Amino acid sequence: MRNPKLNRVGRLLIGLLGPAIIGSFIIVVHVFVSAGVKEGLSIEMSQNVLKGFVLFLLAAPIFIGLQSLVYTIVMEFIVRPKVRLRYVYLVASCMLGTASGLVIDVIFNDHPFLSIIGTITGLLTGLILYDKNIAKFA
Numbered sequence: 001m002r003n004p005k006l007n008r009v010g011r012l013l014i015g016l017l018g019p020a021i022i023g024s025f026i027i028v029v030h031v032f033v034s035a036g037v038k039e040g041l042s043i044e045m046s047q048n049v050l051k052g053f054v055l056f057l058l059a060a061p062i063f064i065g066l067q068s069l070v071y072t073i074v075m076e077f078i079v080r081p082k083v084r085l086r087y088v089y090l091v092a093s094c095m096l097g098t099a100s101g102l103v104i105d106v107i108f109n110d111h112p113f114l115s116i117i118g119t120i121t122g123l124l125t126g127l128i129l130y131d132k133n134i135a136k137f138a
Contacts, residue, residue, distance in 0.1 A: 008076070011129055015072030018128060019100070020060035023121045028053040030113075063107070067100035071122075075129065090126045097122015 006014065032049045039045065061068075071093075079092045101118020105111055 006129070006131065011076055011080075012072055014128055015075055015125065016068050017061075018125045019064055019068045019071065019097070019121050021057065022124050023064065023117055024053060024056035024060050026117050026120055027056055030117075063104055064100060067103060071096045071100065071125075075126075086130055089130050090123060093126025093129070094119050094122040097125070 028049055031052060032045075035045055035049070074096060075093060079089060083089045083092065097118040097120070098115050099118070100122070101115035104118070105114045108114070
């Protein structure tokens, strides 16, 4: 399946908003699976998880807005013009995601899984943003 080519505005919007959506989804899935293993699945738990997703989605830009802005600027204006290999592009995206997770980890002590979530978020955002025709862009 081929991803549609994104223009610069689309890439900037995904770089700014994508990490909040992806990170919130990863956290909610983690909470849902953890709670499901401990307590079993129920309607109330599913409703609470859905409410949690909405709250994470609303709060995420407050906590990762600056990191998403830095990610977007670095990936669009520094990495994208210089990097042609998908592997290198994705490694750069993962590293920026990890750095973002570490910043949040410093704010909220004793949550080292946030850097792992940042890495996964960076990978998924990079996969969305990578364009196979990257070598041809001007």
